[in-house]
Amino acid sequence: MLPPPVRRLRMLTRYRVLLMGDRTRDTGRLETMLEDASIKLSSVASSVTTVSARAMLAALIAGEADPEVLAQLAKGKMRSKIPDLIEALTGHFDADHARLAAAMLGRLDQVEVSLAALDKTIETASRPWAHQIQLLQTIPGVGLKVAQVIIAETGGDMSQFPSAAHLAAWAGVAPAIHESAGHRSPAGARHGNKWLTSMLVEAAVSASRSNNTYLSAQQSRIASRRGAKRAQIAAAHSILVSAYYMLQRNEPYHDLGPEWLQQRHEQTHTRRLVAQLERLGHTVVIDPAA
Secondary structure (H helix, E strand, C coil): CCCHHHHHHHHHHHHHHHHHHHHHHHHHHHHHHHHHCCCCHHHCCCCCCCHHHHHHHHHHHHCCCCHHHHHCCCCHHHHHHHHHHHHHCCCCCCHHHHHHHHHHHHHHHHHHHHHHHHHHHHHHHCHHHHHHHHHHCCCCCCCHHHHHHHHHHHCCCHHHCCCHHHHHHHHCCCEEEEEECCEEEEEEECCCCHHHHHHHHHHHHHHCCCCCCHHHHHHHHHHHHHCHHHHHHHHHHHHHHHHHHHHHHCCCCCCCCCCHHHHHHHHHHHHHHHHHHHHCCCCCCCCCCC
């Protein structure tokens, strides 16, 4: 059984995931309602909850219907998109839409307040693992929230897992293998810890946008052959394996670099060719080119 501090941290981080899910769903409902009014704000703004978008929605709710006036409420970089905003804000937003939008924005505000308070509680609860959380954040794509979830779900104690492979299988990010009559074939992903897996995949997506890192190169290579989802699971697996050894050895992340996979592929290919020649009776001496 996990120690009480770990169980408490896990309870808090899991509740935060639920609240974040509520926020995502409520944002989606708001976008759907705006589309019913032919307001395509989300096609121009990155989100209907940005500062500029909130200002425009507040004006819509207050009764302003002129798209040009609404578009002028854009702030910062959004001002370069004013012509697109005018088109996106041309619709038939009526009183019923206004009441629904006000209610949905109020609910989103409540969730944000709850999340802010919960983040502070989690920060306090995770202080015993402050060093481990700092180490984990050296992994590309792993931010504070992901690091806290890794600690909450694993307990931060890697001695309870016989190996990194065992941890990956327990979490559900190791590929399942179907074996029959001596033949082994992939059988999809395992069922595991959904709380940990979802955050690891989120970290993998973030890592895919990093520059000159092993994780970004790994995902690019796998995505080109097997699709983005499998690439994300593979990167999530790499992140968790790295976390296992980092916490076990108490050391920060060491990036292998974007060329490591290509170098390993070339070395494997070389060994395969040498083995083929040796089976044909040749003695092979490798002399690398200058």
